[in-house]
Amino acid sequence: MLIxxxxxxxxxxxxxxxxxxxxxxxxxxxxxxxxxxxxxTFTHYFWLSVSDLFGILVGISLSxxxxxxxxxxxxxxxxxxDSVPPPTSEEISQASKxxxxxxxxxxxx
Amino acid sequence: xxxxxxxxxxxxxxxxxAFLLPIFVIWIIDSSLKGDFSNLDTxxxxxxxxxxxxxxYTLGSVILLGNLFFYADSRKxxxxxxxxxxxxxxxxxxxxxxxxxxxxxxxxxxxxxxxxTVYNIGHTIVSFLAIFLAISVCIGSMxxxxxxxxxxxxxxxxx
Numbered sequence: 487m488l489i490x491x492x493x494x495x496x497x498x499x500x501x502x503x504x505x506x507x508x509x510x511x512x513x514x515x516x517x518x519x520x521x522x523x524x525x526x527t528f529t530h531y532f533w534l535s536v537s538d539l540f541g542i543l544v545g546i547s548l549s550x551x552x553x554x555x556x557x558x559x560x561x562x563x564x565x566x567x568d569s570v571p572p573p574t575s576e577e578i579s580q581a582s583k584x585x586x587x588x589x590x591x592x593x594x595x
Numbered sequence: 596x597x598x599x600x601x602x603x604x605x606x607x608x609x610x611x612x613a614f615l616l617p618i619f620v621i622w623i624i625d626s627s628l629k630g631d632f633s634n635l636d637t638x639x640x641x642x643x644x645x646x647x648x649x650x651x652y653t654l655g656s657v658i659l660l661g662n663l664f665f666y667a668d669s670r671k672x673x674x675x676x677x678x679x680x681x682x683x684x685x686x687x688x689x690x691x692x693x694x695x696x697x698x699x700x701x702x703x704x705x706x707x708x709x710x711x712t713v714y715n716i717g718h719t720i721v722s723f724l725a726i727f728l729a730i731s732v733c734i735g736s737m738x739x740x741x742x743x744x745x746x747x748x749x750x751x752x753x754x
Contacts, residue, residue, distance in 0.1 A: 496740060497737055497740045497741065500736050500737070500740050501733060501736070501737075504732070504733065504736060505617065509617060509620070509621060512621055513621065513624060513625070516621070516625050517625075517628060529625070530639075533640055534639060534640060534643050535722075536618055536640075537640040537641070537643040537644040537647065538643050538644070538647045538718065538722050539647075539722065539726075540644060540647070541643065541644040541645065541646065541647025541648045541651065542647050542648075542651040542719065542722055542723075542726075544647075544648050544651075545647060545648040545649065545650065545651030545652035545653075545655060546651050546652070546655045548648070548652050548655075549651070549652050549653075549655030549656045549658075549659055549683075549687075550655065550659070552656065552659075552680075552683045553656070553659040553662070553663075553680065553683075556676045556679040556680055556683070557666065557676055559679070560673060560675050560676045560679070563675070
């Protein structure tokens with residue numbers, strides 16, 4: 487939040503609070519046996535989820551990289567567009583006539 | 596280096612640290628409290644990690660393949676990037692099927708390649724839903740904080 491906006495200290499504090507509460511809950515799960523799940527089982531599944539998240543991050547990054555690479559290769563193969571030849575003297579005189587016709591007007595008071 | 600470039604590099608570093616730091620903090624605290632390297636089973640974790648990479652890569656490529664149609668609209672509907680992306684998707688599918696079919700390296704508690712593939716897709720969808728839920732909570736709390744604040748005056752009213 488501090489990166490995205492400016493003067494967002496209050497919002498970044500809230501996000502920090504959410505993060506700390508989540509971390510405390512995870513630590514409790516890792517340490518304390520619950521009625522439905524033991525701390526060992528929670529630890530096992532927690533680290534599996536961490537691996538899962540890292541795997542998803544790497545996989546998505548890889549697919550985006552491949553996508554960018556494919557577009558880059560295609561755009562590079564096209565080459566530069568043909569440049570327009572410079573105007574001839576006849577075209578320049580015609581353009582200057584048009585401009586002269588459209589410049590002017592009544593001065594405001 | 597310009598100030599804007601320096602700020603951008605710093606922001607990327609902060610983002611990476613913000614992503615990795617909580618995991619390392621939890622790992623360190625958990626390992627310190629238990630006196631060993633937690634209950635981290637590296638072989639299981641590696642299997643899940645590799646499965647997640649292959650599945651998310653394939654699904655991500657399929658989604659981006661759909662995105663190529665929007666890109667084609669802005670060009671003269673070229674076939675080359677489409678073929679390249681289809682190839683990338685097929686490589687992902689082939690690698691997934693081949694590596695799962697190799698045996699216990701990527702096969703979890705499932706009997707066949709098909710079962711493992713469906714399990715992977717289901718797992719990825721659930722993980723995406725969890726990430727989406729976390730993002731919703733963060734965005735919701737941000738909006739609550741922003742709308743709850745004092746109304747800011749832009750101009751001083753003339754008396």
